Amino acid sequence: MENVVELKNVTKKFKGFSVKNIDLQVKQGFVTGFIGANGAGKSTTIKMMMNLLKPDAGEVKLFGLDYKTHEKAIKERIGFVYDGNIFFEGLNLKDIKRIVAPAYKQWDDTLFYQYVEQFKLPLNKAIKTFSKGMQMKASLAIALSHHAELIIMDEPTAGLDPIFRRELLDLLQELMIEGNRTIFFSTHITTDLNRIADYIAFMQNGELVFNQSIHDVAENYALVKGGLNLLDSDTEKAFVHVHRASTGFEALTDNIKAVKNTFGDTVVFERASLEDIMYYLKGGIHHV
Amino acid sequence: MFNLIRRDVILQKRQLLIFLPVILFFIIIDKHPAWTFLIASIFIPFNTYAYDEKVETNILLNSLPYTRTEIIASRYLGAIVYMLLAIGVTSLALFAFNKPFTMIDIAIGSSLFLLFAAFTFPLFYILKPGHITMVVMISFFLLAAIGPAIVLFLAEHLTAITDFIVNLSVPVLYTGATLVIMVVYVISWVTTTVIYQRKAF
Amino acid sequence: MQIIISNSSKEPIYEQITNQIKSSILAGELQEGTAIPSMRNLAKDLQISVITTKRAYEELEKAGFIYSIVGKGSFVAEQNLEVIREKKLKVIEEQLGAVITNSREIGLSLDELKQLLKILYEE
Numbered sequence: 001m002e003n004v005v006e007l008k009n010v011t012k013k014f015k016g017f018s019v020k021n022i023d024l025q026v027k028q029g030f031v032t033g034f035i036g037a038n039g040a041g042k043s044t045t046i047k048m049m050m051n052l053l054k055p056d057a058g059e060v061k062l063f064g065l066d067y068k069t070h071e072k073a074i075k076e077r078i079g080f081v082y083d084g085n086i087f088f089e090g091l092n093l094k095d096i097k098r099i100v101a102p103a104y105k106q107w108d109d110t111l112f113y114q115y116v117e118q119f120k121l122p123l124n125k126a127i128k129t130f131s132k133g134m135q136m137k138a139s140l141a142i143a144l145s146h147h148a149e150l151i152i153m154d155e156p157t158a159g160l161d162p163i164f165r166r167e168l169l170d171l172l173q174e175l176m177i178e179g180n181r182t183i184f185f186s187t188h189i190t191t192d193l194n195r196i197a198d199y200i201a202f203m204q205n206g207e208l209v210f211n212q213s214i215h216d217v218a219e220n221y222a223l224v225k226g227g228l229n230l231l232d233s234d235t236e237k238a239f240v241h242v243h244r245a246s247t248g249f250e251a252l253t254d255n256i257k258a259v260k261n262t263f264g265d266t267v268v269f270e271r272a273s274l275e276d277i278m279y280y281l282k283g284g285i286h287h288v
Numbered sequence: 289m290f291n292l293i294r295r296d297v298i299l300q301k302r303q304l305l306i307f308l309p310v311i312l313f314f315i316i317i318d319k320h321p322a323w324t325f326l327i328a329s330i331f332i333p334f335n336t337y338a339y340d341e342k343v344e345t346n347i348l349l350n351s352l353p354y355t356r357t358e359i360i361a362s363r364y365l366g367a368i369v370y371m372l373l374a375i376g377v378t379s380l381a382l383f384a385f386n387k388p389f390t391m392i393d394i395a396i397g398s399s400l401f402l403l404f405a406a407f408t409f410p411l412f413y414i415l416k417p418g419h420i421t422m423v424v425m426i427s428f429f430l431l432a433a434i435g436p437a438i439v440l441f442l443a444e445h446l447t448a449i450t451d452f453i454v455n456l457s458v459p460v461l462y463t464g465a466t467l468v469i470m471v472v473y474v475i476s477w478v479t480t481t482v483i484y485q486r487k488a489f
Numbered sequence: 490m491q492i493i494i495s496n497s498s499k500e501p502i503y504e505q506i507t508n509q510i511k512s513s514i515l516a517g518e519l520q521e522g523t524a525i526p527s528m529r530n531l532a533k534d535l536q537i538s539v540i541t542t543k544r545a546y547e548e549l550e551k552a553g554f555i556y557s558i559v560g561k562g563s564f565v566a567e568q569n570l571e572v573i574r575e576k577k578l579k580v581i582e583e584q585l586g587a588v589i590t591n592s593r594e595i596g597l598s599l600d601e602l603k604q605l606l607k608i609l610y611e612e
Contacts, residue, residue, distance in 0.1 A: 050351055054488070075354075086351075214540060
């Protein structure tokens with residue numbers, strides 16, 4: 001089984017907002033970073049993966065299984081971390097563990113206490129007294145203690161300081177040594193992804209713009225800079241977005257080859273960061 | 289599913305400390321035993337709703353390997369389990385204080401509790417979070433205040449029904465009442481399950 | 490095995506890895522049959538994504554520098570160093586030919602060229 005998560009033509013409509021025709025595959029054994037601006041539909045998509053929301057149309061499959069018939073088997077294999085605390089605020093970590101642990105057949109107490117020690121988490125203090133970073137670590141300790149094959153995280157790094165973000169990435173990287181593990185996480189801090197992501201899924205206005213390996217992204221997308229005199233209605237077709245200034249233009253292309261054919265050496269190419277791509281595509285894809 | 293039922297105790301360790309004094313209070317002020325049984329039964333299941341109305345709790349429960357049907361089933365079965373426990377504890381307490389009570393008191397207390405649960409549980413999943421405690425309070429007082437009045441009203445005006453009931457033999461009356469309560473409880477259970485299946489978090 | 494990658498380099502990271510492993514093998518630092526780290530361990534150590542080391546290993550395999558055995562890991566493949574040396578020499582000859590042509594065009598003498606080469610070589 002190559003795809004751990006498979007969304008086929010998934011659509012969910014809300015008042016004034018909808019997620020449309022999502023076709024998304026998450027590859028086993030890799031880290032997929034899920035990016036997009038706030039309100040692009042990332043959380044909605046994650047909720048459909050977790051069966052917290054049911055799509056109006058389309059198909060959601062995890063591990064090749066359907067939620068209708070295999071809900072428990074699927075969730076048994078998922079570790080989840082959400083943005084914000086979902087555990088009973090007044091309880092301490094020990095009690096939360098006592099509630100969560102029996103839900104999983106594969107719960108590993110030794111592993112749990114190992115993470116508790118590694119993260120320096122207090123067992124007897126109410127969760128509501130934890131800092132944001134500690135709450136996140138607590139969620140993570142719980143998510144990782146039942147040998148989950150798929151770890152789904154919704155904005156795990158939001159609101160965390162750089163030091164903790166780094167620690168989290170280190171930890172995730174360690175988790176990936178085990179080859180059958182898959183991580184899917186959404187973030188709008190794209191720098192988190194440079195180090196760890198293998199695939200990037202990018203959402204914009206409720207649609208999936210692309211889901212490509214970081215190599216494909218690097219090979220397809222680039223920033224192109226050059227003089228304004230080079231631009232005309234024909235040559236501009238190679239770009240997804242063009243920004244003009246009196247000093248020249250800066251543009252994003254998703255087809256480096258075509259730009260090279262059109263402009264040759266008259267323009268300068270630069271690697272487009274994920275942030276560049278997000279920024280230039282914010283109006284959606286429209287070849288100018 | 290047993291874990292889901294057990295969860296309530298872990299959640300309410302502290303509240304349980306208030307449980308005994310409250311029961312003792314009702315016993316000491318000589319409230320009717322049936323009333324004490326009712327209060328005792330309501331304690332745990334309805335306290336749980338203070339937690340369960342939160343979106344976060346629903347997200348947690350639904351992300352764990354439980355189905356929605358199980359989550360609701362744990363509510364309904366848990367209510368019965370905790371009712372039985374509460375009846376046990378209350379009986380012991382009444383016994384310790386040398387207060388007389390009969391099986392009929394237990395029957396009335398638990399019937400009222402089950403009916404109350406059957407009417408309020410579906411509401412919890414229809415209403416927006418934040419209103420639930422209020423609704424429980426209001427409906428409880430309504431039930432306590434108007435309930436007897438309605439029964440009296442029915443007894444006076446619908447003589448056909450009351451005559452019919454009065455004429456029933458005791459075993460038939462009890463079996464009938466039990467059946468009615470069971471049916472109401474199951475209907476409520478099914479309704480809540482259907483509502484909960486459709487919820488989005 | 491020592492690998493140093495630069496995030497600011499224009500050269501893609503997987504290429505930096507393949508080039509450095511290649512030179513270690515050609516320089517004889519990595520002997521035939523030596524086990525090299527698994528791609529997942531290497532990714533963790535270099536703090537880069539798994540797909541990057543995966544690509545590097547795939548290219549090395551294609552070029553015959555390493556081979557992988559499922560469940561055991563990756564190893565340095567047998568190198569026909571003579572053949573590789575010969576090929577490299579041929580490339581060097583061609584490149585030097587171009588250098589000489591360019592030098593004659595601007596009137597650079599052999600001694601001057603040797604001087605330049607010496608400085609660059611020792612850099």
